[in-house]
Amino acid sequence: MKKILVTGGAGFIGSHLVKRLTEQGNYVTVLDNLLRGNKLEKHILNSVRFVKGDVRDFETVKAVSKGCELIYHFAAVLGVDVVADNPVETMETEIIGMKNISDSAILFGTEKIIYASTSGVYGHSAINQSVTENIQIDPRTSYAIAKRYNEIYLAALHEEKGLQSVSLRFFNVYGIGQDNRMVVPRFFEQALLNNSITVYGNGKQTRDFTYIEDTVNACVLTAEKVKGCEIFNVANEEEKTIMDLAKEIKAITKTQSEITLIEAPKKRYDFEVERRMGNSEKLFYAVGSKPSTSLSKGLKIISNHFKNESKSQLVKQRG
Numbered sequence: 594m595k596k597i598l599v600t601g602g603a604g605f606i607g608s609h610l611v612k613r614l615t616e617q618g619n620y621v622t623v624l625d626n627l628l629r630g631n632k633l634e635k636h637i638l639n640s641v642r643f644v645k646g647d648v649r650d651f652e653t654v655k656a657v658s659k660g661c662e663l664i665y666h667f668a669a670v671l672g673v674d675v676v677a678d679n680p681v682e683t684m685e686t687e688i689i690g691m692k693n694i695s696d697s698a699i700l701f702g703t704e705k706i707i708y709a710s711t712s713g714v715y716g717h718s719a720i721n722q723s724v725t726e727n728i729q730i731d732p733r734t735s736y737a738i739a740k741r742y743n744e745i746y747l748a749a750l751h752e753e754k755g756l757q758s759v760s761l762r763f764f765n766v767y768g769i770g771q772d773n774r775m776v777v778p779r780f781f782e783q784a785l786l787n788n789s790i791t792v793y794g795n796g797k798q799t800r801d802f803t804y805i806e807d808t809v810n811a812c813v814l815t816a817e818k819v820k821g822c823e824i825f826n827v828a829n830e831e832e833k834t835i836m837d838l839a840k841e842i843k844a845i846t847k848t849q850s851e852i853t854l855i856e857a858p859k860k861r862y863d864f865e866v867e868r869r870m871g872n873s874e875k876l877f878y879a880v881g882s883k884p885s886t887s888l889s890k891g892l893k894i895i896s897n898h899f900k901n902e903s904k905s906q907l908v909k910q911r912g
Contacts, residue, residue, distance in 0.1 A: 598661040600624045600648050600694065601668035602641075605771045606709065606763070608632040609805050610665060610812055615640050617813075624648065624657050625668070632770050648690030651697075658697035663816055666694045667709040670736070672774030674858075680735035687739035695750055705757040707816050710744055712764040712801070712828070712871060713737035723832075723872040726762070726824050744824060751822035759815045764828035764871045767891065768805025769898045777802065780839055781895060784848040793857035794865070796836030801870045803829045804891040807884035814880035828871025829884040841889065845896045 597614055601607040602623030608631075614621050615637055622642040623633070631638070646653035648668045658664065668690055670676055670683040691708075698706055715724050716731030732738045747758040767777040783790045811827045819825075839852045857865060873883040 594618045594620060595662045596620045596622070596660050597663045597665065598622045598624065598657055599665045599667060600654075600690070601709070602665075603627060603631040603633050603643075604629060604667065604671070605632055605768075606766055606805065606808060607665070607667045608634075608637070608770065609768065609809050610667070611641060612637050613809050613813060622657050622661065624653070629671070629772070648693055649685060651693045654690075654693040655697045655700070658694070658703065659701050661701070662704050663707070664694060664698055664703055664705070665707045665709075665812065665816075666691065669709065675774065676734065676736045683735045684739045687736075687743055691743045691746060695747070695756060699750075699754055699756055703756075705759070705816060706747065707812055708743060708747060708758060708760045710740045710760040710762045710824070711737060712762050712826070712869060714741045714744070714762060715869070717866050723828075723830065723870040724826070725872045726826055726875055748822050756822075757820065758822050759819050760824045761811060761815065762824065762826045762828075762871070763808060764801040764803050764826065764869070766803050766805055766808045766827075767895075768808075769895055771805075776800075776835065776838070777842075777892070777895070780842045781846065781899065784842050784846040784850050785899060787849050789853040790839045790843060790848075790850050791853050791855050792835055792839050793855060794835075796839065796852075796854060797834050797867075798865065799832045799834050799868045799870065800838075801828045801830065801832060802838070802888045802891070803827060803884050804886035804894075807886050810882060811876060811880070811884070814882055815876075818880045823879070825876040825879065826871040826873050827876060827884060828873045829886065829888070830871060830873055831888055832868070832870040833888055838888070841892055845892055846899075 602611045603625035626647045676683050714730045714732045716733045732741045744760045750756040771778045773779040877883040
């Protein structure tokens with residue numbers, strides 16, 4: 594059993610991670626400002642130490658870090674539109690938050706930081722191939738630039754202070770409990786309401802969708818097995834167009850919704866790339882595992898969840 598801090602632990606990825614860590618018997622502290630709500634299940638929330646606070650406040654971070662052997666630093670401003678509208682807050686949350694986390698880790702002798710980075714650091718580079726960790730990167734947004742800064746900062750801390758860390762470049766994580774700032778839940782919501790499924794641009798842009806449980810596996814295994822300072826892609830290595838995603842969700846939900854192409858807002862330009870597929874070989878060689886849940890299987894899991902939720906609501910209403 595370990596004492597572990599998870600910043601952003603009430604968010605989508607963080608809440609799934611916290612559930613896994615508590616089920617393994619760890620003592621978990623969650624730090625979250627709850628600006629985007631709380632995705633922790635009630636029984637999980639009751640089994641952790643929860644602190645409402647901001648990673649930009651050093652005293653708060655210091656207080657929750659004391660005694661922790663491992664820190665998962667996942668607190669961030671998320672969502673294309675939210676990031677585009679709040680570039681200063683986005684960068685301050687990343688950069689000030691990381692300094693506070695790393696300073697506290699060094700102060701208290703924390704073994705390792707696992708940091709949630711992003712495939713966004715690749716920007717518009719290498720769009721004609723699956724991207725590996727050693728290609729030249731091209732971060733363009735405030736979010737991606739701040740994530741890359743923190744990767745470099747962690748590398749410098751390891752060299753100068755000996756602080757161990759792992760930066761995980763997540764590729765389009767999706768799963769149960771994600772909100773409609775992201776494309777998969779937005780398409781499901783539109784489909785289930787029989788509204789138009791709105792696709793930006795021509796729908797031919799591709800992404801590499803990685804199921805949440807595969808993502809959590811990578812988080813846990815890299816914490817257990819990786820030493821020093823490393824960066825890993827966490828990608829499913831399965832390239833899908835956004836139009837194919839929309840068609841598959843339409844078919845799964847049996848909706849009457851039409852798929853409609855709309856022009857992307859100008860503020861989304863830097864976030865939009867024509868092609869994105871990751872390579873997780875480095876992760877596999879380091880921990881013996883990599884994401885393997887197909888998009889079709891992951892979407893069916895989500896669809897079944899919605900069906901069960903609907904049945905539960907009917908039972909409650911009849912009761």
